[in-house]
Amino acid sequence: MSAPRIGLRGIVKRYGPIVANDRVDLDVAAGGIHAVVGENGAGKTTLMRIIAGLVEPDAGRYELDGRPVRLRGPADAIRRGIGMVHQRFQLVEELSALENLVLGATPGRLRFDRRAARTAARRLAEQLAAELDWEAPVAQLSVGQRQRLEIMRLLYRRADILIFDEPTSVLTPGEAELLFGIMRRLAADGRTILFITHKLPEVFAVAQHVTVMRRGRVVATSAVADTDPRQVGRQMVGEDLTPPDLRPSGRVGRPVLALREVSATGGRGEPRLRRVSFEVAEGEIVGVAGVEGNGQRELVEVVMGLRQPAGGEILLDGRPCGHRGVRERRDLGVAFISEDRDGEGASLDATIADNAVATAYRRPPLARAGLLSPGRVRRATEDLIRRFGVQGGRPGAPARVLSGGNLQRLVVGRELSRVPRLLVAAHPTRGVDLRGTVFIRQQLHRAREAGAAILLVSEEIVELLELCDRIVVLYRGRITADLPVARVTAERLGALMAGLAA
Amino acid sequence: MPDALQAVLAAAAPASASILLAAMGGAVNRQGGIVNVGLEAKMLVGAFVAVICGAATSSSALGALAAAAAGALVGSAFSLVVTRLGANEIVAGLGLNLAAVGLFGYLLPVVFGVSATLSPPGLVGLPLLRIPLLDAVPFLGPVLSGHDPLTYVSWMVVPLTWLLLYRTTWGVSLRATGADEEAARAAGIRTLLLRDLSTAWAGALAGLAGAQLSLGLVQLFNKQMTGGRGFIALAAFYFGDARPGLTALAALVFGVFEAASFRLQGGELAPQLVQMLPYLAVVASLLVVGARRRRLRRRRELTPEPGR
Numbered sequence: 001m002s003a004p005r006i007g008l009r010g011i012v013k014r015y016g017p018i019v020a021n022d023r024v025d026l027d028v029a030a031g032g033i034h035a036v037v038g039e040n041g042a043g044k045t046t047l048m049r050i051i052a053g054l055v056e057p058d059a060g061r062y063e064l065d066g067r068p069v070r071l072r073g074p075a076d077a078i079r080r081g082i083g084m085v086h087q088r089f090q091l092v093e094e095l096s097a098l099e100n101l102v103l104g105a106t107p108g109r110l111r112f113d114r115r116a117a118r119t120a121a122r123r124l125a126e127q128l129a130a131e132l133d134w135e136a137p138v139a140q141l142s143v144g145q146r147q148r149l150e151i152m153r154l155l156y157r158r159a160d161i162l163i164f165d166e167p168t169s170v171l172t173p174g175e176a177e178l179l180f181g182i183m184r185r186l187a188a189d190g191r192t193i194l195f196i197t198h199k200l201p202e203v204f205a206v207a208q209h210v211t212v213m214r215r216g217r218v219v220a221t222s223a224v225a226d227t228d229p230r231q232v233g234r235q236m237v238g239e240d241l242t243p244p245d246l247r248p249s250g251r252v253g254r255p256v257l258a259l260r261e262v263s264a265t266g267g268r269g270e271p272r273l274r275r276v277s278f279e280v281a282e283g284e285i286v287g288v289a290g291v292e293g294n295g296q297r298e299l300v301e302v303v304m305g306l307r308q309p310a311g312g313e314i315l316l317d318g319r320p321c322g323h324r325g326v327r328e329r330r331d332l333g334v335a336f337i338s339e340d341r342d343g344e345g346a347s348l349d350a351t352i353a354d355n356a357v358a359t360a361y362r363r364p365p366l367a368r369a370g371l372l373s374p375g376r377v378r379r380a381t382e383d384l385i386r387r388f389g390v391q392g393g394r395p396g397a398p399a400r401v402l403s404g405g406n407l408q409r410l411v412v413g414r415e416l417s418r419v420p421r422l423l424v425a426a427h428p429t430r431g432v433d434l435r436g437t438v439f440i441r442q443q444l445h446r447a448r449e450a451g452a453a454i455l456l457v458s459e460e461i462v463e464l465l466e467l468c469d470r471i472v473v474l475y476r477g478r479i480t481a482d483l484p485v486a487r488v489t490a491e492r493l494g495a496l497m498a499g500l501a502a
Numbered sequence: 503m504p505d506a507l508q509a510v511l512a513a514a515a516p517a518s519a520s521i522l523l524a525a526m527g528g529a530v531n532r533q534g535g536i537v538n539v540g541l542e543a544k545m546l547v548g549a550f551v552a553v554i555c556g557a558a559t560s561s562s563a564l565g566a567l568a569a570a571a572a573g574a575l576v577g578s579a580f581s582l583v584v585t586r587l588g589a590n591e592i593v594a595g596l597g598l599n600l601a602a603v604g605l606f607g608y609l610l611p612v613v614f615g616v617s618a619t620l621s622p623p624g625l626v627g628l629p630l631l632r633i634p635l636l637d638a639v640p641f642l643g644p645v646l647s648g649h650d651p652l653t654y655v656s657w658m659v660v661p662l663t664w665l666l667l668y669r670t671t672w673g674v675s676l677r678a679t680g681a682d683e684e685a686a687r688a689a690g691i692r693t694l695l696l697r698d699l700s701t702a703w704a705g706a707l708a709g710l711a712g713a714q715l716s717l718g719l720v721q722l723f724n725k726q727m728t729g730g731r732g733f734i735a736l737a738a739f740y741f742g743d744a745r746p747g748l749t750a751l752a753a754l755v756f757g758v759f760e761a762a763s764f765r766l767q768g769g770e771l772a773p774q775l776v777q778m779l780p781y782l783a784v785v786a787s788l789l790v791v792g793a794r795r796r797r798l799r800r801r802r803e804l805t806p807e808p809g810r
Binding site for chain 2 (some may be wrong): 074100102458
């Protein structure tokens with residue numbers, strides 16, 4: 001038997017008192033797809049960064065084809081054929097796709113040889129069966145296109161080990177399928193694919209091998225054919241996660257949010273929402289199902305006051321509020337979990353405490369007569385950290401130190417620290433690990449049972465079916481169905497989201 | 503009227519040359535991610551070095567070259583302070599400007615024994631080039647011909663800057679550095695070095711701009727001779743969004759206003775008012791830019807970003 005393409009022996013990496021990787025062993029065979037799964041903070045990303053030369057291990061051996069190596073940075077790694085597609089793309093938005101493709105290895109000595117770059121681009125696009133507008137600035141590309149550009153960049157630098165860090169967390173289901181196709185093709189060409197995820201169905205859809213990590217250690221590595229999602233899930237969490245009962249009690253009160261023929265337009269006046277009407281009542285979760293880009297974002301922004309509607313009426317507790325700003329709506333009891341966690345949801349440079357009180361600091365008890373009480377802010381933050389299980393940072397640390405899942409717990413905790421009249425939740429569990437997902441769903445359920453009206457925008461059919469009282473389907477800016485959850489099946493919902501007649 | 507227009511345009515070419523040179527350097531620097539507030543100081547140093555070296559060697563060409571070298575040197579020092587020592591580029595730039603003013607306020611009386619203006623013996627100015635054929639074209643001839651060599655250099659620097667930014671491997675890397683340093687570094691680009699080089703380049707052009715003032719427009723050095731042209735250059739590349747064509751256009755427009763203000767002096771208007779003209783043009787243009795960007799930003803906010 002030949003040596004594995006990548007071999008790790010007893011890799012250790014510490015960050016202060018935290019052991020991110022604890023004596024990790026890993027063998028990755030050439031020409032296959034190898035998944036690495038685990039909860040947030042299990043050490044997957046650190047391990048991948050070690051393999052990609054971004055982080056140096058404190059101890060242990062790193063072998064390529066059986067020979068020990070020591071990588072001196074990502075440039076060294078790419079010379080040895082190892083490249084990584086990060087969660088946050090390393091693209092320069094202002095430059096064109098073509099310029100990004102060749103960045104750092106621009107063809108031509110002094111004169112930029114555009115023709116050589118274009119030839120390479122055409123060849124790579126063909127190889128991936130992915131078309132791109134090469135002259136467009138990256139800012140104009142969709143997330144899926146950007147990701148494919150990142151992959152092509154690595155192939156341009158002749159990488160044959162490609163590492164993907166949660167590649168599907170930013171993709172729509174359709175784009176994820178496209179990515180899996182690319183991954184299979186690359187593996188069939190003899191390239192080695194490593195990919196991090198915490199979505200088990202993905203593992204069983206594309207990978208041949210799966211390594212499970214928990215608390216910095218490798219718990220198990222198995223052939224996908226020899227295991228099953230239940231077993232892997234148990235290995236990830238360390239116990240059986242019994243899904244909690246999230247069924248609605250059905251005590252629905254008066255309507256809180258009502259939309260009457262609401263329309264919205266995009267920047268060039270194109271319609272994004274067309275005469276949308278529905279209601280959300282006390283004690284009710286109404287799910288908005290739809291594939292991304294069918295008007296969900298506009299709907300959320302119109303309800304929150306982040307966007308002016310082009311027509312129609314928005315009522316909060318029976319009073320028109322289409323003209324009101326975000327703060328006025330929040331003062332009326334509206335809470336908001338944004339899909340844009342790093343932008344609208346939280347400020348990464350501000351402290352955890354500042355983020356925790358960002359929607360409450362103007363009111364007593366945190367402030368009196370315009371003066372902030374630092375003691376109360378700290379206690380409120382500590383209370384929130386405890387109640388919502390935010391791990392990985394003290395109140396004074398910048399929010400940047402938190403993992404995505406823990407940052408989302410902080411946001412959810414802030415928005416639900418008081419029971420709101422209306423909660424607008426956009427993709428609240430996107431990119432959150434299994435345990436966090438279960439927790440956040442539980443919190444939404446609890447808020448509903450306490451009488452909150454909840455508008456839940458999601459692409460996850462399971463999440464919608466599990467939590468909602470009613471589901472409306474948004475397709476090309478129109479409500480194409482408004483059904484109680486009992487009359488919806490996963491298949492029917494999928495068909496409705498794709499725009500097929502119910 | 504055509505005569506007056508012709509005279510203003512003919513005066514605008516040399517009047518705008520120093521702004522154009524400094525602005526093109528500033529644009530390259532800006533594309534690399536550094537806002538160069540210290541152009542004014544580098545122009546002043548260039549003007550001084552040009553006069554000293556020009557007089558010592560009796561050669562205006564050597565004076566201009568020395569000015570460029572001095573500007574590049576000051577630019578490099580400024581750059582290292584920003585890129586390696588982590589100083590704030592705005593504060594460092596303003597400091598550099600103040601230091602230059604102080605330096606010449608000290609040097610002129612103490613070393614050269616003059617209060618504000620230095621005109622050493624043996625100083626020769628830049629020659630005026632008459633371009634055959636072009637010279638004979640009606641109206642355009644006097645506008646385009648008969649200027650100092652650095653004015654022509656300033657015109658050539660515009661396409662050169664465009665080539666540098668958009669048609670060289672260096673330019674691609676520099677723009678990547680300015681737009682997203684982290685991503686550029688991850689791609690293996692030596693971002694700090696590129697920034698230093700772009701600042702040195704901006705310094706060299708600002709030095710040349712200074713030489714054009716002290717050897718081209720006049721043949722002397724005055725400690726206030728830059729008169730805010732470094733800042734007008736800043737406004738020009740800000741107006742042009744650091745793109746060569748628009749930046750050059752802005753620099754030329756500012757030059758036209760400056761030439762017009764020369765013409766109008768001695769008329770009925772108060773000279774102070776007339777001298778304000780170029781600076782008012784700058785303020786007006788910045789208002790236009792501000793309004794335009796605001797409108798653009800608002801439109802972008804309403805358009806959902808792709809894929810979000």
